Amino acid sequence: MPVAPLETYFVMKKSILKKLRSIVGRKHCTDSETDLICYSYDATNLRYMPDAVVFPETMEEVAAIMRLANEERFPVIPRGAGTGMTGGALAIKGGVVMGMTRMNKIVRVDEENMIAEAEPGVITGDFQKAVESKGFFYPPDPSSAAYSTIGGNVAECAGGALAVKYGVTKDYVLGLSVVLPTGDRIHTGVETTKGVAGYDMTRLMVGSEGTLGIITKIVLRLLPLPETVCTMTAVFDHIEDAARTVSVIIRSGIIPRTLEYMDRSAIQCAESYLNIGLPTDIGAILLIETDGPREMAETEISKLCTLCLSHGARSVQKAKTPKEAHDLWKARKAISPALFKLNPDKINEDIVVPRSKIPDLVKKIDTLRNETGLTMVSFGHAGDGNIHFNIMLDKSRKSDLEKANAAVEALFKYTVELGGTISGEHGIGITKLPFLRLEMSEAEIDLMRRIKKAFDPNNILNPGKIFPG
């Protein structure tokens, strides 16, 4: 079960609450326990009670709140939909959670220049649909897209299954409006592909996990909607063959839109949940999509079928209709919910290695599984080397928890040795903070601290995240 906060560092004076209410209006600021509980957790299952939750509607209100926070020195924690996996939206030192949900307008879709402007609280899935209805494509597609917000996606630099061809959130953010922790308002970036006036503040903000400023508007680049998407799966007897085929595919000159991977445990798990006759005696399955002009996408998917068969696939299956494509995705999408059938608790880590190292990573996971006897499931975005590694366990069994934690640390170390990173798209937050030194030197962490100070001299914006102190 979720743990309660050990300590609330900041306890709010009633006078502050009054001032907050005068900024946003009484009904947009709450300190009732029921409300606070709703904003005390995120997708990590950890819990920290804030002192208040406030819902600003304008950049001016955000700025006024930040100025007050500086005067009174209380922590402010910006929050989108709370779907973060590493604790970025948790009020670990108490203070005020700033819910961005009222700032939820798509300000404009500029068809001629193929850009859109959105407030941070817009749901990513809604945004995708809105631009699709005008013939455009916004590729970043985290699994949480149906409920996570664009602002949260920018703060965490969300990725997803399409990154292998289309990159991640940072590749689509052209400019931002930001309220600095000091209350100053700035605009970063441009509305054009090119633009080099001054330091790249836009990219510095993206992925800064709500520690450098509060994003109040986002200018995003759009692409033309691809004409077709083609979908296929390839079933491999041996996981190593599947892993090696990933590199072969990319090296072939065809960059698929998605290149997803599921290991045997993942498939078994999905099958026990769905009962649709998935083959469970296998090594791994690759799920691959191409897109673009119809003829090109179809030629490419056929080439990839042949290529998989000549690199160890037992069978391949190409979707002939959108319905068939949807069925091929069913297993992949069922894995996450299905995992809890195995055991009540999940440790879910998001690591990345260079594509060519996926076979090594796969072997390492096998070794760890054998050594610990724990249930380990891996799946994810193999095309960009991004593997979601899960340990399903009952955390109340202390020895299992200890073994699991040791396995995670061993896997992180090995990932960094392979030239990879401990976080592909979930951020560092608080859950990966203890492992940051595996990847970064003291000089690198010190530099981040100095940058944080340049933005936030009083350390009031989302303090205690990413790096120690």
Place this chain on the structure above:
Amino acid sequence: MPVAPLETYFVMKKSILKKLRSIVGRKHCTDSETDLICYSYDATNLRYMPDAVVFPETMEEVAAIMRLANEERFPVIPRGAGTGMTGGALAIKGGVVMGMTRMNKIVRVDEENMIAEAEPGVITGDFQKAVESKGFFYPPDPSSAAYSTIGGNVAECAGGALAVKYGVTKDYVLGLSVVLPTGDRIHTGVETTKGVAGYDMTRLMVGSEGTLGIITKIVLRLLPLPETVCTMTAVFDHIEDAARTVSVIIRSGIIPRTLEYMDRSAIQCAESYLNIGLPTDIGAILLIETDGPREMAETEISKLCTLCLSHGARSVQKAKTPKEAHDLWKARKAISPALFKLNPDKINEDIVVPRSKIPDLVKKIDTLRNETGLTMVSFGHAGDGNIHFNIMLDKSRKSDLEKANAAVEALFKYTVELGGTISGEHGIGITKLPFLRLEMSEAEIDLMRRIKKAFDPNNILNPGKIFPG
């Protein structure tokens, strides 16, 4: 003619020269006047004499020089090939120019993971050829590619003609090795598409114009080499039709590889230089390329021919052979050298507006031309709204120079009003520094100053660039 420095802020002690020589070896450090003159200028035609020039070979040597610079408080100015257009490599306060030319190895081309690692002194064109020979494509292609360096390209975030489809340098830099101004060594970024551990220091370094750190190694993302490139030109009677067609093309869902534009003055200028029978009674020419699988690229270029004709083009021409494509490019490539036939001095500004605003920009240039009576030539990367605007004049005619400067300022103001930027790919350096406030607020400039301080507490690395003091 080049101007001499008004003042050398720092005058070097002989003891420092001795220490520099002990770090890099006697023959890699010079203070002879002849040598210093060679490193006193860049493509701006301004001149500032450094006190010494030093050529390190390793990251360790770079770090030792920076530690010494901190002890003795002398400026260090990193320099690639000196092709910068805004004075980024000029020793405006004296000090030591650090030439990166000895660090010129392509460390590796990792074919499986489609990345390459290069030292900063590698010539961009050499790098492009090296990866092409292995079937890969490095798209950033500044006009200076034949002699500028990858390190300089990263420091300035170089663009070029392919940005409309492929983006600019920042879109290809995955990771960096950097010596901080303090002498600390850091590594930024990852070798994978995804990676969100900590702040995005890589992107902060890219385009920081050598003010935040000295880049000693660069990890770059590569693409598969496109199968075909198709080339066409479209001649328009009216420049406004050409400008409008740019938006229509992009909106059609086809993203061309290049979409270049030349106005009548540019064509006349090229013709007087080349004498190849270019039509000089025109409004403008668009030069367009598509690339990708052969069939797709060919279909697309045919569609674009039709589209240009139906939007006001007098004629279109499609290259049937590489030789014909080369001929179509001839005029575009001749413009820059040909300009000096018109007048001895060039003011060359690099502005960007949202594509849909190009017609407005074109009109404004016409007005300025009529008002001042000066020779103005515009051409450039219309596909991404990046227009190179040139005034050819004799700077010794004081009244012409004054009119030209006023026209540049008026154009910058209008560009920003249109939602554009005063620098698409040349940086701010010192030549655009007086105009930075047209685009950025005091709060934004102050934040840059604080970031500069977080990296460079003693302000010794390339001081006086980008923003005032």
